[in-house]
Amino acid sequence: MLFPLRPLAFCRIGCLLACLLLAISRPGQAQNAPPEHPKVTRILFLLDASGSMMAPWEGTPRWEVAKRLLAKMADSLNAYPNLELGLRVYGHQHANAEQNCEDSRLEVPFAPKNAAAIKTRLKTLKAQGNTPITYSLEQSAKDFPLDKTSRNVLLLITDGVESCKGDPCAASLALQRKRVFLKPFVIGIGAEKDFGRSLECLGKYYNAAEVKTFQTVLNDVIAQTLAKTTVAINLTDEAGRPVESNVNMTFVNNVTGQPEYNYVHYRDAQGKADVLDIDALQTYDLVINTVPAVRQPNLVIRGGKANVLTFKIPQGTLVLQPATITPNPYGGAVQAVVRAQGSATTSLALPFGSRQKLLAGNYEVEILTLPRIVQRVSVRQGQATTVTYAAPGTLNITSDLKGFGSLYKLNDDESQTWIYNLPESSSKLNLAMQPGAYRLVFRTATSNASKFTDVRNFTIRSAQTTSLSIFGH
Structure with missing residues (x-):
């Protein structure tokens, strides 16, 4: 949603816009690189000239x-650099009785x-016809232009x-996804409050039931389109400290699903987050790529303002400390899978010997040893866990027999896994x-009955080798 700006008289808006010459040159691509030349802003006024527009409005x-x-x-925008205007009108070429659903024309390119x-x-146009919003x-x-x-x-x-059985909301969304235009502004004039419910899905809707409100809204829309918008993302710990x-x-x-900006957050020596130039005419979901990620849907950015948005992302450090043994029977580094406690979704996988920042909270660390070990840990702000x-140890089976068998872990309750x-x-x-305590269950391929299955219990000790031999029947 948009936050209305203060009402501005037409004589003042030119001064406001003149002070905002950098607005059009702000980056709008995921690469964040400033363009070689200032961007052109094109505003197309799509004006209703249907017969109902002849109804009286405050006389x-x-x-x-x-x-x-x-x-x-x-007039107020005429001298503004890097700005082009266009005018499309609908409902003005055919009388309402004709119910023409293609009565729409670009009058000024x-x-x-x-x-x-x-x-x-x-001055030459008259309002008389239908309301083909979707077609328009x-x-x-x-x-x-293709730019x-x-x-x-x-x-x-x-x-x-809409009076032509079209779906203007679907049409607007499709064109936004194709990047034909940014989320449109819609001003409903002379309308009751309920009027806008069917138009809110087109874009950013404003109700202007009075002439004075229409003037104010029109000013605000233009100011938000051209005024410089900045966003500072303040990342804090649980106590709100900017650390x-x-x-x-x-x-x-959040219309196209594509990334518009990628940044690595920066904070100066005084702890102040830096300022980003963000185009307020698009709507965003903000993804803060901590582990796990924090997602803020429908980020509220006020156009033409210096926005400061605060998010709590307290982080601690998970330290994966490998066992110290030489030589290491596992060979390479043991891997671990980390997930939030109670979640089946893997947050990340990484080798022992790593240090990883995580959001403060409770986690399960599955260690991919044999057998696998699951440890529950709590990560706290600013602390290392x-x-x-x-x-x-090492199990050494010296026999060289073909067969079928498995290893089981013996549990404290005498069950096996x-x-x-x-x-x-x-x-x-x-x-x-x-x-730990284990069991070997094995039958050679030459054995001709299940009763010839060999079952052995054995124990593995740290840094020691346990040897077993299997005999065929």
């Missing part, structure tokens, strides 16, 4: 009020400093809803294992 037809204020707005052309054309939105896609670097803005001014930083952040366009495992299948090609192996 004057809505049509005349809309034309007069739109002409003044064009995009061009710099074309206020005079817009004002001249507005679809046609507007052809109005914007992927520009900021394309559509401003719909209407006093009615977290150096975290990747992604602003995801160490996880390790016992030094392994499967942990490993022996290779069928040969029972001979050296296997690193955690200390």
Whole structure:
């Protein structure tokens, strides 16, 4: 949603815009690199000229009020650099009785400093026809030049809803996803409060039931389009202290699903987060890429303002300390899988010997030894939590027999848990294992009955080798 700016008279908006010359050059791509040339902003006014616009509005037809204020707005923007305006009108070429659902036309193409052309054309148009909003939105896609670097803005001014059985909301969403234009502004004029419910899905809707409100809203929309918007992301610990930083952040366009900005958070020596130039005409989900990630859907950014947004992301450090034994029976580094306690989703996998920042909270660390070990740990803000495992021993099976068998861990309650299948090609192996009590169950391939299954209990001790021999029947 947008937050309205303070009301501005038309004589003041030119001064406001003149002070904001850097607005159009702010980056809008995921790479964050400033463009070589200032970006062009193109504003297409999509104006309702249906028959209902001739209804009186505080003593004057809505049509005349809309034309007069739109002409003044064009005048105030005429000298603004890197800005082009266009005018599309619908419902003005055919009488309402004809119910023409393709009555829409680009009356003034995009061009710099074309206020005079817009004002001249507005004087010759009359309101009389239908309300083909969907068709007009679809046609507007052809109005914007093929310029992927520009900021394309559509401003719909209407006093009615779709009258041609189209779906303007679906059309608007499809065009936003194709990046034809950013989320549109919709101003409902002379309307009751309930009028806007069917138009809110098109974009950022404003209700202007009074002429004065319409003037204010029109000013605010233009100011938000062109004014510089900044965002500072303040990352804190649980107590609200500004101590977290150096975290990747992604602003995801929640219409297209694509990343618009990627930043690594920075905080200066005084603890103050730096300021980012963000285009407020798009809507975002903010992903703070901690482990696990923090996602803020529908991030509220006030256009034309210096936004400061605070998020608590207290972090501690998980230290994976490998067992100290030479030589290491496991060979390479033991791996661990980390997930939030109670979650089946893996947060990350990493080798022992690693240090990893995690959000403060409770975790399960599954250590991929043999057998696997699951430890529950608590990570606290600013503290290190160490996880390790016992030094392994080695199981040495000296027999070289083909067969079928498995290893089981013997539990304290005398139950057994499967942990490993022996290779069928040969029972001979050296296997690193955690200390504990185990059982071997094996039948050779030449044995002709289940009763010839060999069952052996054995114990593994740290840094020691346990040898077993298996005999065929």
